[in-house]
Amino acid sequence: MVKVIFVLAYLIFAPFVGALLDGVDRIISARMQRRKGPKLLQPFYDLGKLFSKERIGVNNVQLFLNMSYLVILMIAGSMLFAGADLLMVLFILSTADMFLIMAASSDSSPYSNMGSSREMLQMMAYEPLTLLVAVGFYLTTGSFLVSDIIREDISAVLWMPGLLAGFMFTTAIKFRKSPFDLSTSHHAHQEMVKGLTTEMSGTTLAIMNIAEYYEMVLLLGIFFLFFVNSTWWSWIVALLLCAVIFFLETLWDNVSARVKWKTLLYSCWVVTLVAGGVNILILMLDK
Amino acid sequence: MIPFLIGIPAVLAVVFQIVRNEKIRGYIVYAGAGAIMAMTVVFIADWIGGGAKTWMFYPRTETIDHLMTAGDIFLMCLIVWLSVRYKRVLPMILSILQTVLVLYVEFTAEVTEGPHMMVDWLTILMCIIIAFIGGFICIYTVGYMKGYHQHHKDVKDRQPFFFSMLFLFLAAMFGLVLSQNLIWIYFFWEITSVISFLMIGYTRAEEAVGNSFCALWMNLLGGLGFAIAIVLMALGQESLQLTEVVSTGALLPLMCLSLAGLTKSAQLPFSTWLLGAMVAPTPSSALLHSATMVKAGVYLLIRISPALSGNLVGLIVSSIGGLTFIMASMMAIAQNDAKKVLAFSTISNLGLIVACSGIGVEETVWAAIFLMMFHAVSKSMLFQSVGATENTLGSRDIEDMHGLIIRVPRLAYIMGIGIAGMYLAPFGMLISKWVALKAFVDSGNVVLVLCIAYGSATTMFYWTKWLSKLLCRHIPRDTVKDVTRKDEYLSMLFHACVMLLMCLLLPLVARWLVNPIVRQLFGNSKDVLSMSVLATMAIMLVSIFVVPVAMFFISRRSHTELVPIYMNGINEGDNRFFTNSYGEKEHLYLSNWYLRFEFGRRHLRIPSIIIAAAVLVIGICLVIGGVSW
Numbered sequence: 001m002v003k004v005i006f007v008l009a010y011l012i013f014a015p016f017v018g019a020l021l022d023g024v025d026r027i028i029s030a031r032m033q034r035r036k037g038p039k040l041l042q043p044f045y046d047l048g049k050l051f052s053k054e055r056i057g058v059n060n061v062q063l064f065l066n067m068s069y070l071v072i073l074m075i076a077g078s079m080l081f082a083g084a085d086l087l088m089v090l091f092i093l094s095t096a097d098m099f100l101i102m103a104a105s106s107d108s109s110p111y112s113n114m115g116s117s118r119e120m121l122q123m124m125a126y127e128p129l130t131l132l133v134a135v136g137f138y139l140t141t142g143s144f145l146v147s148d149i150i151r152e153d154i155s156a157v158l159w160m161p162g163l164l165a166g167f168m169f170t171t172a173i174k175f176r177k178s179p180f181d182l183s184t185s186h187h188a189h190q191e192m193v194k195g196l197t198t199e200m201s202g203t204t205l206a207i208m209n210i211a212e213y214y215e216m217v218l219l220l221g222i223f224f225l226f227f228v229n230s231t232w233w234s235w236i237v238a239l240l241l242c243a244v245i246f247f248l249e250t251l252w253d254n255v256s257a258r259v260k261w262k263t264l265l266y267s268c269w270v271v272t273l274v275a276g277g278v279n280i281l282i283l284m285l286d287k
Numbered sequence: 288m289i290p291f292l293i294g295i296p297a298v299l300a301v302v303f304q305i306v307r308n309e310k311i312r313g314y315i316v317y318a319g320a321g322a323i324m325a326m327t328v329v330f331i332a333d334w335i336g337g338g339a340k341t342w343m344f345y346p347r348t349e350t351i352d353h354l355m356t357a358g359d360i361f362l363m364c365l366i367v368w369l370s371v372r373y374k375r376v377l378p379m380i381l382s383i384l385q386t387v388l389v390l391y392v393e394f395t396a397e398v399t400e401g402p403h404m405m406v407d408w409l410t411i412l413m414c415i416i417i418a419f420i421g422g423f424i425c426i427y428t429v430g431y432m433k434g435y436h437q438h439h440k441d442v443k444d445r446q447p448f449f450f451s452m453l454f455l456f457l458a459a460m461f462g463l464v465l466s467q468n469l470i471w472i473y474f475f476w477e478i479t480s481v482i483s484f485l486m487i488g489y490t491r492a493e494e495a496v497g498n499s500f501c502a503l504w505m506n507l508l509g510g511l512g513f514a515i516a517i518v519l520m521a522l523g524q525e526s527l528q529l530t531e532v533v534s535t536g537a538l539l540p541l542m543c544l545s546l547a548g549l550t551k552s553a554q555l556p557f558s559t560w561l562l563g564a565m566v567a568p569t570p571s572s573a574l575l576h577s578a579t580m581v582k583a584g585v586y587l588l589i590r591i592s593p594a595l596s597g598n599l600v601g602l603i604v605s606s607i608g609g610l611t612f613i614m615a616s617m618m619a620i621a622q623n624d625a626k627k628v629l630a631f632s633t634i635s636n637l638g639l640i641v642a643c644s645g646i647g648v649e650e651t652v653w654a655a656i657f658l659m660m661f662h663a664v665s666k667s668m669l670f671q672s673v674g675a676t677e678n679t680l681g682s683r684d685i686e687d688m689h690g691l692i693i694r695v696p697r698l699a700y701i702m703g704i705g706i707a708g709m710y711l712a713p714f715g716m717l718i719s720k721w722v723a724l725k726a727f728v729d730s731g732n733v734v735l736v737l738c739i740a741y742g743s744a745t746t747m748f749y750w751t752k753w754l755s756k757l758l759c760r761h762i763p764r765d766t767v768k769d770v771t772r773k774d775e776y777l778s779m780l781f782h783a784c785v786m787l788l789m790c791l792l793l794p795l796v797a798r799w800l801v802n803p804i805v806r807q808l809f810g811n812s813k814d815v816l817s818m819s820v821l822a823t824m825a826i827m828l829v830s831i832f833v834v835p836v837a838m839f840f841i842s843r844r845s846h847t848e849l850v851p852i853y854m855n856g857i858n859e860g861d862n863r864f865f866t867n868s869y870g871e872k873e874h875l876y877l878s879n880w881y882l883r884f885e886f887g888r889r890h891l892r893i894p895s896i897i898i899a900a901a902v903l904v905i906g907i908c909l910v911i912g913g914v915s916w
Contacts, residue, residue, distance in 0.1 A: 057847045058862075059760050064842035068835040075830060087724065088824070091717055095831060098711065098751060105755035108690070108862055108877055109852035113759070117880040120751050127744035128737075135728050135736055144725070198853050203845070262885070273737070281733045 003082045003147075010081040010217065011074060018213020019043040025250050032254045043209075050206035058107045058199045065103035066204050070211040072096035077218040083147025086225075087134040093218070097123055100208070104196045115195025119183035121261055125268035126170040132276040133167050136160040137225065139283040150228050155238075157226040162279030164226050168245060169271045173264075174219055176212070177253040180264055220246065288330050289344065289404060289465055292414070295322055296458035300451040307447060313429045316450060317774070320422035323457065327418035331411055341807065343402035343467070351403075355474045356393055359386055362477050366503070375500050381507035385514035389473060396521035401528045405467035408804040412656070413464035413586055419785075420667050421457045421578035423778040427671050428453060428570040430772030434678035435568050442490045449489060453574065456482045460579045464586060469517045469527040476513055476547070476583065480506035483580050486571040487564045498563030505560045509550030509584075516543035533594040541600045542910045544591055546903075549604070552584030552637045555611045555899035561634060565626045569674030572626060576633045577667035582659065585637060588644040589655055593808055596647035603906035605645025607899055609738035611638030614895040616745040621887040623879065625673045625683045628749060629666065632709065635746065636662050642735055643723050650726035653797075653805050653816075657719035660796075664789065665708035665716075668782035672702040675771040675779070685753055686878060690761030695769050699757050701779045706757075708786045710743075710750045718793065718824065722816065745886075752879050759877070762863055791829060794821040 023040040030037025039045075057063065076092040079085070097119070104116035134144060140159040141149045149156065157164050173180040184195035192198070200208055220242045227238035259267075299319040306312050334342065345351075363386040370379040392398075428450070436444050456479065463475035480503065488499035519540045520527055532540055553561035564575055575581060588595075588604065595601030612635050619631035636658065643655035676691070676698050677683040691699040709716055720743060727735045789796055797816065816824075851858050854875075857866040867873040884890075 055845060055847045056850050058850060058852050060842070060847055060849075061760070063845065063847065064835070064838045067838040067842055071834045071838065072831055075827070075834070079827070087721055088827070091721065092827075092831065094747065095711055098754075099835070101751055101755055102758055105759050107852055108759055108761040108875060109854075110875065110877060111853060113755075113877050116755060117752065120748050120755075121880070123751075124744045124748040127747060128740040131724070131740040131743065132736070135724065135740075138725070138728055193853065269741070272740075277733070277737055280736060284728075284731050284733050 006081040006083075007078045010077050014077060014217040015210050015213045018210075018216045019047065021216060021246060022213070025246075028247070028250050029254055032251070047206050047209060050202055050209070053202035055202055057201065057204060058109065061106050062103050062200065063204050063207070065099050065106060066200070066207045066211070069096055069099040069103065070207050070214070072099060073211050073214045073218070077214050077221070080146055080218055080221050083145060083150070085144045086137055086146055086149070086222075087131070087144050089146075089218075090130050090134055093130075093215075094123060094127060096211075096215075100196070100211075103204075103208075104199070107199060109199045111193045111195060111198040114192050115183045115198065118192075118261065119196055121265060122173045122180065122183055125180075125265045126173045128269065129163075129166050129170045129272040129276050132272065132280055133160075133163050133222070135280060136163040136276075136283060139280065146225065149225050151230050153230055155227050155229045155234060159283060160226070160279055162275040164223075166271050166275035166279075167223070167226075168248065169275070170268050171219055171223075172249060172252060173268070175216065175249050175253075177249050179252075179256040179259045180268075181258060182261060182264060185258075288326075288333060289406075291326055292323075292330060292461045292465070293458050295319065295326060296454040296461070300455040300458065303447045303450040303454070309433075309446070312447070312450065313774075316425055316429050319454065320425045324418050324422045327414050330414070334406055334411065339408070339803070342406040344404040344406075346400055346402050348403050352393070352470070355471065356390065358474055359389060359477065362386075362481055365481065366507075370500075373496060373500065375504075377504045378500060378507055381504060381511050385507065385511045388511075388514040388518050389470060392517055392521045392527075393470065396518075396525075398521050398525050398527050401468070401526065401531075403468040403471050404465050405530075406465065407807050408800070409586075409589065409656075409808065410464050412660070412800060412804060413582070414461065416582065416660070416663050417457055417460045417464070417578050420663055420782070421460070421574060423781050424570055424573050424578065424667060424671070425450075425453050425457075427573070427674075427775050427778035430775040431570055431671075431674055431678065432568065433772070434675075434770055438678060438681065439490070442492075445489065449486070449568070449571075452482050452486050453570070456486075456574060456579050460583065463583055467529050469513075469520060469529060469532075472529065472587075473510070473513050473517060476551075477510055479551075479580055479583055480510060483564070483571075483575055486575075487567045489567050489571065492566070495566045498560070498566050501563050502560035505550050505557045508557075509547040512543040512546035512550070516540040516547070519543065529590060533591055536594045536598075538598060538600055538910050541591060541594055542603070542907060544587060545595070545600055545604050546907075548584045548588040548591075549607060549641065549903075550584070552581045552588070552641060553634050554584075554607050554638060554641055555614060555634075556896040556903065558611065558615065558634045562627065562630050565624075565630055569626070569670055569677065572629075573667050573670035573674070576629070576670060577663045581633065581637055582663065585640045585644065585655070585659055588641055589652060589659075589808075592644035592647040592652050592655070594647070595645055599906065599910055601645045601647050603645070603902060603910075605642045605732065605735060606902055608638045608640070608642030608645055609735045609742075610895065610899055610902070611635065612642060613638075613738045613742040613745065614891060616742050616749065617886045618888050618891050618895075619749045620745060621881050621883045621885075622749075623685050623881060625676075625685050625688070625753075626670075628685065628753065629669055629673065632746070632749070633662070633666055635742065636666075636709075639720070639723065639739070639742070642738070643726070646726060646730050646732070646735075648726060648730065649805050649809055650722055650729070652808060653801055654719040654723040654726065656801050656804055657797075658716065658723075660801075661708060661716045661719070661786075661789065664782055664786050665705045668701060668708075668779060668786065669705035671775065671779050671782070672698050672705060675775050676702070679767055679770050685756055688753075689756055689877065690759050690763060691757045693760055694763045694767055697769070697776070698771065701783055703754060703757055704783050704786055706750050706754050708790075710746055718828075756879055762861060764863075764874075790832070791825070793825045793828075797821055 022043040027037040073096045080089045101116045104112045140156045141152050184197050223242050224238045227241050363382050366382040459475045459478040466472045484499050484503040550557045615631045615635035622628045640655045640658045643651035852862050854865045864872045
């Protein structure tokens with residue numbers, strides 16, 4: 001029963017939470033740049049406008065691929081919030097991303113195709129660490145099941161600080177934050193126009209945005225798992241720490257410039273190896 | 288029953304030498320493949336009707352033993368003759384050495400007699416793979432070879448020879464998986480080595496001959512390992528049973544057999560031969576990669592895997608497998624030749640299977656068997672579709688497959704299913720990866736965990752970029768005529784259906800086929816994944832499968848006005864041309880991303896071979912030195 005409530009809550013509220021976080025992110029970023037920034041609810045207005053637009057597109061398949069992206073992300077998120085297997089969640093998450101890549105490269109658009117190539121590279125960069133995070137949880141708690149992980153007596157982060165640091169590092173890719181916003185960014189003035197989303201407009205783009213909100217909440221959910229334990233107050237602490245992490249990502253976004261793909265790939269892999277690999281090694285030796 | 292399984296394809300191989308008419312030969316191939324499949328079905332039904340127990344056959348086989356000895360000598364003479372003709376020394380030495388060793392054992396050593404053949408669940412699975420995938424590849428070949436010789440006028444038409452080899456290969460594979468006596472397995476093992484050598488050299492071009500000898504000496508090295516294992520078993524344990532090798536668990540014979548398995552399954556440092564095998568016509572690649580040859584290697588490793596658990600040999604095998612998994616998948620990124628990508632992906636996937644069998648616990652073997660099944664089906668399908676595409680487009684470059692979905696939609700769909708089967712979530716590869724990762728963590732091998740984490744990321748990269756290339760919509764420059772024949776489509780469709788069915792019926796496959804295999808190998812009754820876990824997983828995965836279809840129909844209902852793509856405002860009418868800086872019309876060309884300078888074979892091949900060779904040599908030295916672990 002609790003599971004059903006969690007899943008429903010995720011399905012219903014995740015886009016709202018995601019959009020609100022996006023609004024907060026834009027305000028904080030603006031303040032960091034000494035601007036006033038948009039209203040908090042600006043993302044909602046944007047979405048509303050996107051949905052009201054005339055339906056144009058470069059082909060007929062992009063919409064359906066984006067919708068698949070959205071629905072599969074929803075499945076992945078629901079599994080996480082239902083307490084299912086973390087590793088499976090991550091696998092399905094990358095399958096979802098595959099649909100986004102297909103959508104972007106579904107037409108011979110140069111910018112969009114470049115964006116999708118870069119998105120593949122980004123996946124290659126962050127994928128090892130996400131798998132290691134799941135392995136870390138398994139070693140720490142003896143289970144891949146999220147429902148077991150949240151019932152541990154002590155928070156997992158005590159056993160896996162390296163993995164947390166690595167995950168914070170690579171999640172900048174998933175949040176599409178600088179320095180790792182190679183495939184597309186929130187700003188349309190880069191060398192590849194809008195990269196991945198160049199050819200998306202109106203409803204198609206709105207669906208993509210909503211999917212990204214779902215993904216954002218899913219990732220914050222994984223961060224939540226690092227801190228939560230069987231006590232009730234750990235839930236509040238974990239939520240606060242998730243907010244702090246989100247703030248740090250925003251900060252990092254504003255203080256760093258976009259890197260080249262090689263820097264992205266190698267830095268992510270090295271961080272994975274050093275922070276993640278060593279952490280896993282210690283866990284294996286100790287547990 | 289068993290004589291028929293081996294005999295039918297062997298007789299057919301002779302028939303093709305006599306019947307020279309192309310049309311009649313086609314019908315014989317269809318009938319022969321059908322007969323093999325029917326025979327296998329009858330055989331399995333008979334076995335299951337008999338209670339699905341382990342059957343042992345032929346305790347005393349004086350005559351056949353002598354025939355096999357003659358066969359071994361004949362193979363040696365053949366290799367020596369060909370080596371002299373093409374002036375190669377290494378294969379000759381290796382061949383003579385191992386034949387002498389085996390003959391020595393046969394004539395001098397006193398061994399306890401035992402059954403020579405055995406049927407259990409693993410054998411049954413292998414028979415199904417050989418009969419159905421191998422059979423359909425034979426059917427596909429009929430159509431393919433017609434197209435092949437229209438394209439390659441310079442190659443001498445030696446089709447009768449080619450078909451003989453295909454069927455002989457199937458016969459040898461049946462013999463290999465059914466045998467239980469080491470000398471018998473060795474005999475069939477040698478036949479597969481020699482046939483693959485002959486098939487690779489089909490075109491008789493200089494490159495083909497060179498590559499075929501490379502394949503020959505590497506596989507003969509494995510054969511030498513096999514021969515040494517036979518000698519050691521005969522002298523040390525006075526038994527030539529494969530089951531004895533497992534139950535006694537003596538490290539040195541195990542190491543030698545593992546070496547044989549590693550060479551056959553093209554693991555580093557021996558992966559060169561499988562890459563070189565690409566010069567042969569596509570059906571032979573399909574056969575080598577999916578139903579036969581490399582599967583013989585992993586079959587042997589899976590057979591001995593219970594004995595590999597937690598010892599030095601297992602450690603060596605799993606390390607080499609893990610290393611191969613990651614290195615081959617990285618090298619695959621830099622390839623634009625579709626067959627090369629497939630070859631690297633085969634090597635890399637076999638690496639994962641080998642790593643699983645090297646760990647040698649229930650979970651990993653469960654995963655290994657699943658990987659093997661899915662790999663066999665999707666790789667056979669991919670090779671066939673690439674071969675058909677090559678005949679149609681005249682190229683197998685992935686760059687030329689841009690927009691294949693518009694040009695040759697049917698082949699693109701089949702290729703797409705094959706690619707998805709290799710790595711995407713609704714398909715079983717992923718579940719096996721999931722189980723394997725868990726088992727690697729349980730076994731406490733951090734290096735393997737890292738290998739699988741990085742390796743699956745690189746695997747994802749090269750498949751995704753291929754898939755997106757296929758599905759990219761592009762108005763074709765020129766229309767092409769699909770020259771793929773009906774029998775080719777029949778075979779590919781069969782594979783696609785099997786793939787989808789295996790995905791849908793995953794829990795049942797696990798319960799009826801894979802669990803019994805693991806149970807028989809390990810002799811206990813623990814299920815790796817409980818039925819409820821599997822069922823929920825299957826439902827989840829199928830839902831992922833259903834979503835795109837549902838979304839497709841939902842999105843169809845909304846009307847979209849089509850506009851040209853964004854090209855900085857310099858579009859030239861349709862989406863194919865843009866205005867270049869001279870103000871002229873230029874054709875748009877989009878290329879995939881190959882990261883050649885980072886992941887190219889030039890940079891990674893030598894280091895990975897050196898590392899793997901070092902692991903192997905040091906490992907063998909440690910085993911010989913008797914270091915216990």
